[in-house]
Amino acid sequence: MRTRAADMFGLEFPIFAFSHCRDVVAAVSRAGGMGVLGALYFTPEELETELAWIDANVDGKPYGVDVVMPASYEGAEFAPEELVGRLQGMIPDGHRKFVDDLLARHGVAESDGAAGRVLLGWTDATARPQVEVALKHPIALLANALGPPPADVVEMAHAKGVKVAALASTPRHAVKQVEVGVDVVVAQGTEAGGHTGEISTMVLIPQVVDAVDVPVLAAGGIGDGRQVAAGLALGAEGVWTGSIWLTVEEADTPAVARDKILAATSRDTVRSRSWTGKPARLLKNEWTDAWEAADSPGTLPMPLQFMLVSDALRRIGRSDAKELATFPAGQIIGTMNDVKPARQVVFDLVEGYIEAMDRLRAISDR
């Protein structure tokens, strides 16, 4: 499975695995693919710890870090030290009441005041320290999940010999990303989990491949070897996967979420703004339904929505209100029905790809 994306990083298989779990990242890289750690939920100090662990456990194989620097968000004009306070003041009381009432109806305990981290890494001010930590480690790839990364961040990465990837959901996004120096475009279809656009992987990949000269990875709906082969058929030079790592043995996915994924069909997700304010594919349930209901106040723009709901999601996670527990998940969760080691998932993808290629050759040669 030799492509420019494989050669760029010296990978055996151009299979990229996005995960918030360091164990998964290291396991995929050791198996010949490339693990990419999602930094969003970590403070710079925590990220340092995670990356040090990966360095010690990845056997020198390449791995990456994924940050979320949105091209646009509310409060970009505020100084970092006043950012949280100013943003908190922008959340309407009616929205807070809607969340409180929803949780009360489902018997979720009231807030203990420990609001926790509300901003995460999705402003320039909070993502930059993550980038600085990441670039002190021997990472091979820095990926940005929402739009083109700032040009100076691309330069910083390149100065350290680190390649830069960005997620695109339209060909126009991809062109902009390459203009600021991105080395790899992850073209992500609407079926993907987390932040996602409207265009399906099948339709999007050829458009992006035709729009840019750099290697493109196919993302969205990639869960078995047939989908790897399909992604390459569409012109991609590798695949970017996410949801399928939520149920591997190494994953630290909460049991509630893991069980829901194992039981879900591909119709059990929905594209919703109820998590971050930007459209993201989530497990569809009473939480996502509530934000679509007639009495919903509507969602707030990024990063206000997550600031509004972060404590609620934490309390739901600790409660018995499993019907409200949602999380980012792609349509591929409909085919995830068992728990395997990450290494095995990599090998199954490769084996399925080889079988698909044998079948394609037979169709073509007959």
Add this chain to the structure above:
Amino acid sequence: MRTRAADMFGLEFPIFAFSHCRDVVAAVSRAGGMGVLGALYFTPEELETELAWIDANVDGKPYGVDVVMPASYEGAEFAPEELVGRLQGMIPDGHRKFVDDLLARHGVAESDGAAGRVLLGWTDATARPQVEVALKHPIALLANALGPPPADVVEMAHAKGVKVAALASTPRHAVKQVEVGVDVVVAQGTEAGGHTGEISTMVLIPQVVDAVDVPVLAAGGIGDGRQVAAGLALGAEGVWTGSIWLTVEEADTPAVARDKILAATSRDTVRSRSWTGKPARLLKNEWTDAWEAADSPGTLPMPLQFMLVSDALRRIGRSDAKELATFPAGQIIGTMNDVKPARQVVFDLVEGYIEAMDRLRAISDR
């Protein structure tokens, strides 16, 4: 490109082309694929005329007919002769007023009273005469667009040596269809035009292929040879295409619609109930937006919605209110930027498929 689906019909290429235009159907079949005429808009008498024309112009090549027999619809309990009257009585005045007001705001002329056909072929009572006409012709395939066809219709077709296909948007649908005797499942992803489900082609095809033993055709997002190769990589044994025939030279697509398609991006469609009451992917515009707006009365169930809007859509088509003119269209319209003969589109699909296979072999063999 030899597969069971190709062998079943003796096709050079297992490329199926759905079109309401007889010229397109005949041209695709003559080029080595299989044209399938959408019967929905035709009376039995008109359908007879169209099929007689195809018989005289298809050079003996196989072609098919597509009908719409929904598994469920309002009014199924009424006798055919009272069906339209009873259904008309079920449409609320508020809905009629909403449509009248919308058209008035856009300067569309009032109704001339010539309401035209309001029921079309999407009840058992209206589709059955179409089936009877179709089976008097040497068709190779009878396809049903909404769920499993009635078992006796499958039997009638098989008794004439005609194969039966049905469109499925979940693996569960596909299993039900095969249980009533369907010979070919068209697994259609959410990116497809017209009536469509939620699951993307990339995710859906392998699930359907694993769920049934009959040949599966990949539908939704198929517009160039890379997508043909991807569909086969996913396990399909052919592709089912629709939107791409709207802009071929032979198509009788109205100029307004053709120009909109040529200019559209893949983000310019939306899954909407505003056409028939069941979710269908349409060109997104002020019509589809109006039904989602805060003052929308909501859509009615099939077939009431089309009965409500059919005269409005006809009047919009004749008016200058181009901003309201919508029609079924898949996300692939974003890549349809020129007008070619249908024969050339078939050959381009095949050539692109061969190129994709060459590329895949190179990736695999290196």
